Amino acid sequence: MADSRPPLDVLDALITEALAPLAPGRRLWVALSGGLDSSLLLSRVAPAARAQGITLRAVHVDHGLQPAAATFVDHCRALCAALAVPLSVVPVTVTPAGQGLEAAAREARYAAFAATLATGDMLWLAQHADDQLETFLLAALRGSGVTGLAGMPLRRHWRGLEIIRPWLGVSRSTLRAAAEQCDLAWCEDPTNHALEYDRNFLRHR
Template identity: 65%
Template sequence: MTLQRFVDNALVNHMPGRVVWVALSGGLDSSLLLHMVAPLARRHGIELRAIHVNHGLQAAAGDFELHCRELCQALAVPLSVAHVEVEPAGRGLEAAAREARYRAFAETLAAGDRLWLAHHADDQAETLLLAALRGSGVRGLAGMPATRQWRGIQIERPWLTLSRSDLVREARRREIVWCDDPTNVETMFDRNYLRAHAMPPLRSRWPRLAEVVGRSAAHLQEADELLGELAAIDLAAAGGDPERLLLTTLRILSPARLRLLVRHALQSQGLPTPPAKRLAELERQLRAASGDRLPAIAWAGGEARIWRDHLFLMAPPVAIDPEWQRSWDGRASLETPWGVHSWSLRPWPHDPARPVLQVGLRRGGEAMRLAGRGRRDIKRLLQEVGIPPWQRDRLPLVWHGDELVAVLGALTAEGWRQTALPIPAAAQARFEDDG
């Protein structure tokens, strides 16, 4: 099958109204992809756009951007350029750049759009080998999927079964101009080292290396899908909420299934999984903890707590300012420095002009008048309704004049009503790494 046929087949099942985006770096692979997609998209009546992410990490970044602008102008393809800041923060430069790149994709593309990446079979082989060298599990060894849903965007890699040599031959035949990344020769980066020093002798010994490794990645992707189905079954049995799992269910699982469920619950929230030692300690705590204990296990980007016969999995809490306060109309979601609270609040049954509400945090000694119960201490009420201790000091308290009328998401005073609002999409979105 010719390269053109690969691209044409990928466009056949296009849904009307969706946009196809090509992630254009300016290198050989993505430049060739755009060259081949542009006339086919016009033939099929498909809207085609390109996105270039300028990481600003090298002197040649401006040249890459200029090349992409000139290429898109020549092909009459609209181009979006995203300038991003890469902040390694202990994750490594490559991982941080990838995160910034995907953040740019999420901010530029709309739900339902298709994003085409020009990864090929040699990239897939490198990804699997790097994952093996890092001790990754099934998901990491499964490499890059040919297609997947990510934040409502359909990510596709139409060339994942083709070798780079196929792409080079086609690019030269078409006399396509591209930019060579000067950092590709810097073997301080793991992928570059593998590409320069490990892949050539392996390919010399096993000429079909990329094809064979690609088949292994496909088998592992199937295994990962099956493990995901098993984890979903166990999640349903543990209550269905990935943030709050029943200990009674967790304790009857085998160690392997328990670890699988914890990883699945964390990934469902977009949170990183703990390293092996932290996961082992979490398992030990799960087996030993009584229902009212509060052991906490933390790792980079995540935290686990046990309370009232449940395992809570969450992101590390954001520091709060106990003096924080603001006014609120009670109608729209309340935004705070540590999150969005999607509740409305109004007098009930009477609803006069919008009341002026003040919002702050607990300072101790607050009380609220409840229907049929009179005034009650907030501390005891939060215990009664089952709010975990680590969440109590960050729940917004809402005042109407001198009267405490609500604790958002937990308690409502007599004469008032809280109503849940749809959660804003921006509050739900979390970054997911897609290789």
């Protein structure tokens, strides 16, 4: 049965549920790319975390792979300033070594998370149901085994960090409707329509 609540109510309820077990003083980070999904996540988490006494920070990994990278950094800084959330901008060098640019960028991103966050910190990612489907299809096309086909977990422990995807069961269309509902500003990644990337090809074709 479809959820009849307004999109923002759906998303805020999931944030409240994910924050509920956290004790005051716990340090929570949001991975902020500057796109719609992560900008929306940070903007909705900020007041809820503050009310619960959770220490909130954002981390932006600057891959430096496109001319628009500086625009994304500027947007993240402006959003975090408006929300009074401290931001760490981490520049990385992406070096494909036989695994392709997308995989190399992901590897560099997670290395930045590990280097920036402290053991015991929690990291929230804004990935959603459409991302999960694309991940499954990519794994299937690449002949992945059972582990690969399981997709992204809602919660995982990795290198002393707790990684949560609170909106993993929510569609991209719901996120966009919620962003429009609250008049959110975000950056559109110009590479999202570049069909030479496997994930983009699956998404659009």
